[in-house]
Amino acid sequence: MNITEMTALELGAKIKSGEIKAPDAARAVLDEIKKKDPYYSGGINAYIITLENEAIKRAEEVQAMIDAGELEDSPLAGVPIAIKDNICTKGMKTTCASKILGDFKPPYNATVIEKLNAAGAVIIGKLNMDEFAMGSTGETSFYGETKNPWNHERVTGGSSSGAAAAVAACEAPCALGSDTGGSIRQPASFCGVTGMKPTYGAVSRYGLIAYASSLDQIGPVAKDAADCAAILDIICGKDEMDGTSLDVEHKSYLDSLSGDVSGLKIGIPRQCFGDGLNADVKAAVLGVAETLKSKGAETEEFDMPLIDYAVPTYYIIAAAEASSNLSRFDGVKYGFRADGFEDLTDLYMKTRSEGFGEEVKRRIMLGTFALSTGYYDAYYKKALQVKALIKKVFDEAYEKYDIILFPAAPTTAPKMGESLSDPLKMYLSDIYTVSVNLAGLPGISVPCGFDKDGMPIGAQLVGAPLGDSVILNAAFAYQQLTDHHKKPAEKFGKEAE
Numbered sequence: 197m198n199i200t201e202m203t204a205l206e207l208g209a210k211i212k213s214g215e216i217k218a219p220d221a222a223r224a225v226l227d228e229i230k231k232k233d234p235y236y237s238g239g240i241n242a243y244i245i246t247l248e249n250e251a252i253k254r255a256e257e258v259q260a261m262i263d264a265g266e267l268e269d270s271p272l273a274g275v276p277i278a279i280k281d282n283i284c285t286k287g288m289k290t291t292c293a294s295k296i297l298g299d300f301k302p303p304y305n306a307t308v309i310e311k312l313n314a315a316g317a318v319i320i321g322k323l324n325m326d327e328f329a330m331g332s333t334g335e336t337s338f339y340g341e342t343k344n345p346w347n348h349e350r351v352t353g354g355s356s357s358g359a360a361a362a363v364a365a366c367e368a369p370c371a372l373g374s375d376t377g378g379s380i381r382q383p384a385s386f387c388g389v390t391g392m393k394p395t396y397g398a399v400s401r402y403g404l405i406a407y408a409s410s411l412d413q414i415g416p417v418a419k420d421a422a423d424c425a426a427i428l429d430i431i432c433g434k435d436e437m438d439g440t441s442l443d444v445e446h447k448s449y450l451d452s453l454s455g456d457v458s459g460l461k462i463g464i465p466r467q468c469f470g471d472g473l474n475a476d477v478k479a480a481v482l483g484v485a486e487t488l489k490s491k492g493a494e495t496e497e498f499d500m501p502l503i504d505y506a507v508p509t510y511y512i513i514a515a516a517e518a519s520s521n522l523s524r525f526d527g528v529k530y531g532f533r534a535d536g537f538e539d540l541t542d543l544y545m546k547t548r549s550e551g552f553g554e555e556v557k558r559r560i561m562l563g564t565f566a567l568s569t570g571y572y573d574a575y576y577k578k579a580l581q582v583k584a585l586i587k588k589v590f591d592e593a594y595e596k597y598d599i600i601l602f603p604a605a606p607t608t609a610p611k612m613g614e615s616l617s618d619p620l621k622m623y624l625s626d627i628y629t630v631s632v633n634l635a636g637l638p639g640i641s642v643p644c645g646f647d648k649d650g651m652p653i654g655a656q657l658v659g660a661p662l663g664d665s666v667i668l669n670a671a672f673a674y675q676q677l678t679d680h681h682k683k684p685a686e687k688f689g690k691e692a693e
Contacts, residue, residue: 198366200225201366203422204370204426204427208272211273212271218318221255226320229320235340242359242365244289244291246321251318261273272427273315273316275317276368278322278372279319280323284304286309287301288301289322293326294551294552296531302403305403306402306404307402308372308404312430315430321368323357323371326357327555328522329412330407330555331354331355332355333351333353336616343361344651346609347649349611351610351615353382353384353605354382359373360417363389370418370423371416371417371418372417373416374415375413377514378393380415381639383417386609390417390671397636399413400414408515409521410517411517414431416431419682420675421671425665426449432446432449446665452669455673456669458492460493460599462488462494462600463496463497463599463600464485464498464600466497467500468503481602481656484601484644505586506634507623509586510633512575516567517563518556518560520567531551534547558619587634590631594660599659602628602639602656603655604641604655605629608649637660637663639657640671
């Protein structure tokens with residue numbers, strides 16, 4: 197098997213056994229990126245920067261440690277990993293795919309980067325994304341849209357567009373993304389890979405450039421659930437630099453993958469499988485329930501009416517937090533600064549007008565309006581009340597069920613430009629994912645089939661708070677019985693022929 201087609205765990209095992217050297221693995225991935233990624237030659241544009249020299253040097257250092265008998269406890273030592281460009285990497289360009297951050301190079305690493313370094317992972321590059329993680333298609337990046345490896349005329353989904361596309365195109369064995377309202381799970385669905393949003397607080401957000409602080413969560417994107425479990429083992433845990441991170445003891449997620457789902461209770465919300473859901477998507481997602489049922493799981497439909505209020509609730513809260521978080525980008529401290537300003541107010545206005553893209557400005561204005569005098573109670577306060585009700589509905593559901601099964605998105609990947617031209621349509625595409633962030637729950641998207649056009653479909657398994665190991669094991673069990681996650685992106689498969 198080609199190095200770039202291996203899962204992260206398969207590659208890690210071969211590096212540890214000496215069959216493959218870490219520098220050779222890094223070179224193989226970098227060669228694949230050069231072949232498939234460059235935007236100017238029609239590539240998928242999953243990367244904003246690659247760290248070729250740094251990655252080779254780092255891989256050589258890791259190989260020396262492995263040869264010296266170190267890193268024995270890390271199954272991913274020497275494995276290349278790509279990082280979404282809103283996660284701070286010391287001395288490496290980190291832009292959030294925005295003009296306003298320019299050539300910003302953080303003076304520190306995010307906690308997850310420190311943990312990956314300690315585990316011997318090799319950072320291969322920074323990934324493209326929707327600007328400041330605001331978008332559901334991968335088209336709002338200052339550096340150009342990311343194309344779906346299965347069909348370059350289709351979107352990748354967003355905002356972790358580069359993470360999903362890079363893994364799908366074998367340009368990285370695995371990646372880190374961030375998920376605010378489905379930003380890992382939805383692109384994973386569109387690109388036919390596995391993506392997980394952990395329980396809120398399970399992974400430190402220190403060093404993640406904030407969009408909506410009460411909703412953001414870093415998580416893994418990989419070829420399968422086992423890889424996601426291995427990455428989560430590395431990056432999760434209490435962090436004194438993040439007051440919202442959880443101090444919870446847990447067994448290794450990877451060691452918890454038994455594949456046994458007998459007696460697992462799966463709830464299927466009726467409201468999520470009615471009007472507006474593509475027929476191919478509905479059939480494929482319900483097929484996941486039937487597959488797990490064949491291994492002893494129990495399934496039952498139930499009502500979840502408040503789910504209809506999730507999208508407006510999410511966009512009010514997320515936009516309000518974004519308007520506050522993004523106020524720090526003013527042209528004074530770092531990043532882009534406009535020319536020709538007359539005074540400080542003019543500097544702010546010109547820098548923000550020229551530095552932010554249209555979607556970011558739209559959400560800042562929406563959030564500022566929702567927080568303004570006379571509208572705070574009518575919009576933001578009410579959204580927080582509905583958020584609490586949505587969490588209560590989930591809490592009640594988990595008194596009866598272990599997992600709730602959702603589609604990851606109502607359709608497969610739409611064509612480029614279709615959603616971006618209609619922002620409301622783009623927002624509504626998040627209908628099945630945003631409630632998970634509002635309630636702080638863990639969710640994982642797994643490939644579960646293809647539509648009539650051959651585009652991937654993802655099913656979403658959502659667990660109770662701190663039920664990360666439960667959904668990982670269910671996803672692992674499903675992938676032991678199916679091969680949807682093993683199929684290469686069709687476009688590159690055809691090119692290879």
